[in-house]
Amino acid sequence: MKKLTLLGDITPEQFLRDYWHKKPLLIRQAIPGFKPLLPFDKLAELATKDYVESRLVTKTTEGSWDMQHGPLKELPARKQREWTMLVQGVNLQDDNADALLRQFRFLPDARRDDLMVSFATDGGGVGPHFDSYDVFLLQAEGQRRWKISAQKDLTLIEGLPLKILKKFKATEEFVLEPGDMLYLPPHYAHDGEAIGDCQTYSIGFRSPSYQELGEAFLQFMADSIDLPGRYADPELEPTSKPAEIPKAMLGKLADELNKVSFTEDDFAIFLGEYLSEPKHNVFFQPLEKPLTAGKFQQSAEKNGVSLSRKTQMLYRGKNVFINGESFAMNKADKATLETLANTRGLNGATVAGASEDVLEALFAWYTDGWLELNK
Structure with a gap:
């Protein structure tokens, strides 16, 4: 199979064999010269729509976190540090975003979820966390510093609106430039922080429980089950324990329900x-x-x-x-x-x-x- 620039110098077969669901992969210039597909104003406009899922994440002055669900009618000032706007399903709203997502069709459509765009001002991020699905993090604008860890301790801090890891200990660190991409398997701890204004595109692959x-x-x-007949017990005998479910009743019903296949x-x-x-x-x-x-x-x-x-x-x-x-x-x-x-x-x-x-x-x-x- 032809090698894809998207995966650097490896084939899809090599990627699936060596990295998918196994370990991270950093791909420098996965898409050379890549630029944001939507300008900030268009992205912010999408976040105001009730049919587009969006969130605003900000760091409080106390060092905690605050999250507001869209529609987002008002955003902080662009010059304000440490805030992030997340817009889900951008591929459903824009042809170019849809085309980008479909570059990943060496993976089954049955696993594909959506393209999320994250815009962050300097220092912005959503804190150290993990995802329950595979994700490709493509840098679209500016720089973002990613810290990642294969740690097994995924305990979360209680009482926060975000799922923030309690004990995050980074083992690797990368700064991504536009066109660079980082693949992370499920449950791999990571923390991304914007260096100046930046946009990151997250290509996610669903993994239902x-x-x-x-x-x-x-x-x-439920509508397909066909179990004719009704329970009957013509051999019923008197009981001294009327509140106890009869053993014969339990067994007969179990036999009938086990016919469902x-x-x-x-x-x-x-x-x-x-x-x-x-x-x-x-x-x-x-x-x-x-x-x-x-x-x-x-x-x-x-x-x-x-x-x-x-x-x-x-x-x-x-x-x-x-x-x-x-x-x-x-x-x-x-x-x-x-x-x-x-x-x-x-x-x-x-x-x-x-x-x-x-x-x-x-x-x-x-x-x-x-x-x-x-x-």
């Missing part, structure tokens, strides 16, 4: 819908005046189509998943839909060769704002 997945899966399967297809459909489900603050705007189906098809066959940057499309086996919905693909449509998911678009020739079912789906996704016509 098994508890979270288990609860969601059982909720997902799940297939690999059940897990695949759940996971596909779960991982493609838009976040709570992601909204699609249906077209007010969409083209007719015929006009849409003509335009799509001429110029092709592309998925909206907000759309998450995945597949597994015969099932395809898009924005939390799923359906089974037939063999004739499998190649077309997998191409759309993997390349996030179809050229005109491919659309022209698509089946009626695929064209119908493309048109529905177009009217819902999930898919766009190329110009």
Whole structure:
């Protein structure tokens, strides 16, 4: 496989073998000449929106921490030291940010989370902490000093609005310039401090807990369970302990409930819908005046189509998943839909060769704002 500048002088295979989930990697000039994709004013404007998750972190005069959740209607003065504005999901709001995030598609979309932009004034940061997911920290503007540690003690200070490590002991230190990038595996302690005004882009990869997945899966399967019949005990005998649950009742109910089983297809459909489900603050705007189906098809066959940057499309086996919905693909449509998911678009020739079912789906996704016509 071709080496990516993004990973320095190593291939994606080498990165995954030697670093992913294992140890940090500092990549000098991962993106040479990189500059912020959004100016500060645009970033600050996004932080005022109720559909964009944002936070303002400041150090208090007592040396503690304060955090304010967005929408952020007012920010401290730019000349004030030690404050940080965090804006999540910038890839959902800007095409260039979305394109940057998708440079990391040597990793599965099923693991991709979002692009967070951190703007900080001199001395700003969020304190020593750890993340429960893999993250690439790309310096976009100014400098940031990172201190990192493989320490096992991840005890947090109680009573703070932020998860600050109680005993952080740095073992390595780096100053990142624009274009430099630092990869950190989960639970690797780190502390970043701005040297002058700076912007850092965090490319995160989601890692849901098994508890979270288990609860969601059982909720997902609740409507699929089929256990006919009703409990009965025709052999019931008199008891001298009426408050005790009968052993026979417990055993019979356990036998019946143990008949509930799940297939690999059940897990695949759940996971596909779960991982493609838009976040709570992601909204699609249906077209007010969409083209007719015929006009849409003509335009799509001429110029092709592309998925909206907000759309998450995945597949597994015969099932395809898009924005939390799923359906089974037939063999004739499998190649077309997998191409759309993997390349996030179809050229005109491919659309022209698509089946009626695929064209119908493309048109529905177009009217819902999930898919766009190329110009």
